[in-house]
Amino acid sequence: MIDPAAIRRQFPFLKRIVDGKPVVYLDNAATVQKPQAVLERMRRFYEEQNANVNRGMHPLAEEATIAYEEARKTVADFVGAKHPSEIIFTRNATESINLVARSFGETLKKGDTVALSLLEHHSNIIPWLQLKERKGIAIEWIGLEQDGRVDIESLRNILEKKKTKLVSVTGLSNVLGIRTPLEKIIALAHAAGAKVLVDAAQLIAHASIDVQTLDIDFLAFSGHKLYGPTGVGVLYGKRELLESMPAFLGGGDMLESVDQNGFIPAELPRKFEAGTPSIADAIGLAAAIEWTTLVCVDAIHTHTKNLLAYARKKLSTVKNISILGATSGNDLLGCISFITNGIHPHDLTEILGRKGICLRAGHHCTQILHKHLGITASARLSVGAYNTEEEIDRCIAAIEETILFFRKS
Amino acid sequence: MDLYAENILDHFRHPRGTEPLQKPTVVHHEINASCGDELTVSVKIENKKITGFSWSGTGCAISQAAMSLLSEELTGMNLEQLEAMKPDHVKELLGVPVGTRRIKCALLGLHAVKNALRKHAGQEPQSWMETVGVEN
Missing domain, CATH: 3.40.640.10 (Type I PLP-dependent aspartate aminotransferase-like (Major domain))
Structure with missing residues (x-):
């Protein structure tokens, strides 16, 4: 097990404040933040x-x-x-x-x-x-x-x-x-x-x-x-x-x-x-x-895997969201992508970003896969060693809020 | 959430100018490959004047609302007026600050309309650098 608080202290980027709160960085599949040691x-x-x-x-x-x-x-x-x-x-x-x-x-x-x-x-x-x-x-x-x-x-x-x-x-x-x-x-x-x-x-x-x-x-x-x-x-x-x-x-x-x-x-x-x-x-x-x-490679892998499973469980309960690909299995790691009924992924991540919650949206350099899935873009949540369940919760709550905001007529 | 002002969301939810146009002079399709926004514009041109306009599309709120807002003022416009239209005009229509990362969303409609005119005139389409106003 890793101690998230101890890990987080080693990442200067995580001290950034956006919209009055610490940044929630969930775009780790694009690039990860760097520890002080590096x-x-x-x-x-x-x-x-x-x-x-x-x-x-x-x-x-x-x-x-x-x-x-x-x-x-x-x-x-x-x-x-x-x-x-x-x-x-x-x-x-x-x-x-x-x-x-x-x-x-x-x-x-x-x-x-x-x-x-x-x-x-x-x-x-x-x-x-x-x-x-x-x-x-x-x-x-x-x-x-x-x-x-x-x-x-x-x-x-x-x-x-x-x-x-x-x-x-x-x-x-x-x-x-x-x-x-x-x-x-x-x-x-x-x-x-x-x-x-x-x-x-x-x-x-x-x-x-x-x-x-x-x-x-x-x-x-x-x-x-x-x-x-x-x-x-x-x-x-x-x-x-x-x-x-x-x-x-x-x-x-x-x-x-x-x-x-x-x-x-x-x-x-x-x-x-x-x-x-x-x-x-x-x-x-x-x-x-x-x-x-030094942190323990296996512990990092276990942490990101468990955290992603947690995110998947939480996301699957959100109305008007469809998760792409397999829903369970030991082979699911790193990231989870989804589409939101009625909201373009860019609008979703734009609004989340303004609250300091960083997700990626677009075709993620996989136009062929997106075409195969019959969509043009998706939103992606991806985890790293320093992410926590609290951050996932904040992200999911913000997604729900955004859906409500967009759907009210 | 000033980018998603009520006016913009209203145009996104209830887009204007989508009533199909009978016998358009030119139909043009534009896609923003990086995010998948798509617009198809149909323009009726008579005596160097736009006498009818219609559009359809899918994509983010900004791209769709900007097209909807722009569509309201195209009919009756001279071709020269439209050719001279600057990206700032669309930004004014939106009335909210549009950052670098969303500028292509905001200007996809303008890009589509301008290239419809170019197509009609038998000219090469203009580049994004031109539409955004970086290059002439």
Whole structure:
């Protein structure tokens, strides 16, 4: 169990007062607030250790390089990677997926298939549509059950055609808050000779992921949804895969040697980290991971899961609200989305926002999923380590008030 | 909740100008992809004058109320007058402060009407930057 009061004291943002009351931040699927430990670690880096990495012979440059590489090791341990060099620092989960689409994607041929689920965020759709334009690959869509869970039969049918080279799926829907059955998906994909990319942008904050146990080929996530800063993301890739792939961005630090005719790429991980990386952000991400470990990662996961279940129970009693997707199950984490009869989600969240209650509204970068659900927009409530049942209560009461306000003639 | 003034909610709940128009000169559809607001406008044009107007749509209160408010003054207007209409005019019609995050909601109606005229004239549609007034 975590002590919410003790957790909350560590987040400066939560001291913000809106409309005379402390802010209720329930937009954690978009980005989470940062604990003091992360902010302080980044400030210390800039104040005491700031130097470029992998270059320069002065001691400060070495200190920065050590801190940056320690951060890589922290991330590697966190996701259970075999080698730190399997961790590539990118700008965010989107860039991590683009890296795979641009590099691994280059090895695909016309007629090869990439399978995506209808749950995917645009960041795990557009890079593959771009690859389709570039290389003539095909995209197959893994369907959903009535309740929004991945239809495994649909995946089976796609894999049977023996054309699938990659299955790229989210680990946790950023709209329905439904986990995907990664073990099953990975086993089926591997049996059919396909690699698997897991978009863990949402899952990373709500469940432990061990890339070796799950036998994940590629894993992508952002630092800022894991209590770390914006500006840093992670791509995990199996070493032999990353080694076999062509370099992505070209520039300083990603090469071993260069002459007028060509270049030899650097070894992993530098091969995929052209230019000065987001050093302070990577170190901030490591501090965030250390913070979650200090609090207890499992306790955070239990807390957010229980809190979401509480929110679901409360929301389901509100009149004129329809919750999207599955209503119960052990696989529901992170967020819950709903539509309100007669009120556009933007109007709802605008009014809630004026009371200091922060929810997201819109299509949440999942136009394909929203179209599949037959709607254009929804409102989303998403939880983090510092949220409490009292905050959920305040939010639900405000939603009810808003519904009344809108419906009175 | 000044954005949701009684006047705006009234237009949202009881939209004006939605009576279907017989034989419109031009029909135009606009969508605000980021939130899914949609408007279809039908305009009757005779002698460079708007002689009839009707609209239908779905979306947030701001987009629908702004279209409803605007629809009340379109009939009888010269095309030149409408072409010259500035985004500030719609803000005045709404009569409440509209922030950056809702400006596209407020101006979707104006965007649709202006692009209906462009369509009628066989011109390229104007961009959001133009409608919002950032670019000419």
